[in-house]
Amino acid sequence: MMGRQVEQTRVVGTSVPRVDALEKVTGAARFTDDLQFGPDLLFGRVVRSPHAHARIVSIDTAAALQMPGVRAIITGADTPGFIGLYLRDRHILATDRVRQVGDPVAGVIASTEQAAEDGARAIRVEYELLPGVFDPFEAVQAGAPLIHPDLGSYDVASFLYPRPGTNISHHFRIRKGDVDGAFGRCDTILEDTYRAPQIQHVPIETHVAIARWEQTGEVTLWSATQSPFAQRSMIAAAMGIEPGNVRVIGNYIGGGFGCKAGVTMEGLAVAMARRVPGRPVKVRLTREEEFFCSFVRQALVAKVKIGATREGKVLALQVEYYWDGGAYTEYGTNITRAAGYSSTGPYFVPSVMTDSYCVYTNNPTGGPMRGFGMPEIHWSIEQVMDRLAEKLGMDRVQFRLLNCIREGQETVSGMTMHATGLSQCIKRVAKDIQWGEKEPPSAPHKLRGKGIAIMWKAPAMPRNAASEAWVVFNEDGTFNLGVGGQELGQGSFTVAAQMAAEVLGVPMDRVRVARPVDTRYSPYEWQTVASRLTWSMGNAVRAAATDARKQILDLVGRCWGETPADLDIRNGEVISYKSERSVGLDKLVICGLSMPGDRELIGGPIMGRGRFMPTYVTDLDKETGQGTHGMVHYTTGAEAVELEVDTATGQVEVLRVAAAFDVGKAINPELVKAQIEGGVVQGMSSGLFEALRLKNGEPLNSSFVDYRIVTTLDAPQEIITAVVETAQDDGPWGARGVGEHTMVPTAPAIANAIYDAIGIRFNEMPLTAEKIYLALAHKA
């Protein structure tokens, strides 16, 4: 692959402060629930199924309708249309049957929150219970209760393959090389099963949506969403209205991590608003609802068989993934696909057979969560690699360096791997964690260990996932940058502003990101998911700023009789290297310029536009999962952990984490490091604490008291971050995404370090103190 010229930059590559920081530390930043609607505002409350699988026999709303403050009630009859991102398999309100605890059955619209809640309690729903299925492996067996008998009639994306008459909503296959033959040539073969439970994203801001149905038939939806544009099209399709009549306004989001992608509860607000035209209706999930009524991370059962030669070369891999997609798999199906086409992890394996199944169960609905399947599959891959290294008597770092994927090698899906700094990342974290040196534990009852895990992840999205951007100016020469991607905390507005400032030759304080994102006024952005904004939206921003810059230089060149090549923009002024003339942007970006001698006025308002779409992405073959360019690129990285296990309590203390990711180009290095730190801690939280405990589909721990996430006292004191930069051909300044990747290797790195410390392997997350304590007791 061609080497890339390193460009000189002034703003790109520097750690400017976040553009939203001042608003956020003063309490001025507006989140969706902060918007004020005055006494007009009505409140919606959702009646949810207490059963995991049941037929709805009747819904009696008469008593509720008589209650003070109750304005209207909606039921499934109001929302007959199907909704879903890749597979339209759900209704906004359940129609004939409920498939999970928490499935919405009715909605009450009332003048106060209390009245809505009282109304909801007064609705009587009669159910006829149906047998449920709660394990994905059981759900694929013959005779399992069928959760979606109409699967065959659902609309589905062309790259998904549901199997009507079963609970399998997608089956992704890799058939690469002669796997049986390759296993025959292996000296060592390992086989095992790994499990990851459902967990929840736990944004500190719960889902909230406010909808107002205008008298004109237009509907405005204010929502805490990663996907204003996808919500526009999905809700329009489900409700049988024109997408242009749906306007979605997305304010700042108090954390998303995937659960605010696509549509989960927002359609409810819209359906309620239709009953009370002109009045805004707010629906806000309680913390309890947040745990199981939007998306959870899908549980996974992973069966892995892997073989290597005695020299340590991995030759063959066979995996089966059973994804617990839950009651609806409209989004989860694509996680199954992404997991399948990345199923080797960041390794070169010549022969691979993968079957990745997305399976309906009566558990909470699975959906995208930071990593999009990668944390779950790397949980198995990275432990199996460790065990293989041990069996072969090889060092775990050396074994990874020997097998990790390199530029020019063929990936599991048949793409030629692009330039990647993966081995640099591995070496870097090994050095930072002082691999091979063992410090004594801090107390006699503690044991100390080190572990490593590596990762890869490609953005998972359809190939027509597009980005647009625009640049328009103000009279003072400042400009407004239009983007449709959301600011979830990752810093997307800041890096977008940096890119535009870079191209247009102005200081950062001359750029204002046009916010909130509003589908009526903002440029299109598919969704803020897949860690794709810096790369995809960044390409659009760069193009828009370049377009504006060209118009400006052409205009000034024409006026001055110079060629644009001799002109530049510096610090908000157009300058000529040839004639040494200069003119401020404020003099020309709106009102144009006068030609010499005042003969004529030329120019006018400058407006730059840009777009990007990865048109070069190819399909993957249905039978073999092979294609020449099935995904845009892979971001790679590594993490190493040092920890102590308290043998008296089973408690794990993570002492240090070293992390290195190849981001292509860090547009803002401190923001990259902040992503890494946050991802490491979220990964640690999932590895040590988190599981949504389900009993026949019923969540047992949907509160912060019972579902623990990492606090200040659990978080590691030291996270050593390193940024590797191997430029990406299709990225702006060589950048590729990094937000999600940072949590992918943490949990397996911790598991590997725990093994190093106590000599016990655990196949199922999370590694709670209780689990470790019991294992230690059993061993002793």
Place this chain on the structure above:
Amino acid sequence: MATHSITLTVNGAKEQVDVASNWTLLQLLRDRLALTGTKNGCSAGECGACTVLLNGEPVNSCLVLAVEADGANVVTVEGLAHDGQLDPLQQAFIDEGAVQCGFCTPGMLLSARALLTRNPHPSEREIRQALVGNLCRCTGYARIVRAVQKAAG
């Protein structure tokens, strides 16, 4: 529901308001006084997003009844800056990159403010202990702890 007339000082301004007896201080601040900087993350005293200072002490305002604040002095995130001058904690949060989505930030700032007022030079351990009730899902906490250390000077 009975209502009560209460008087309290919020960010230095005297307010007289009628509140229902079951209203929380969080509801009063957000829904009546439109001070929406204070966030609601759980309504159950478990996340710290709603932290404000009540007579100088950090409280989860979702657990305090509005009537209990009668006669009290309340400080919210909107009241941290003075005369256009950010509180050193606010500046340190910006400088150290301690803000991501920003939803936990107001509560973090107020818990940290109470700590520094009580203990101007806390150790790292003391900072972590003081902030243990404030959940953050984005940052991993390291930068928040560093920002508090920096503001303490």
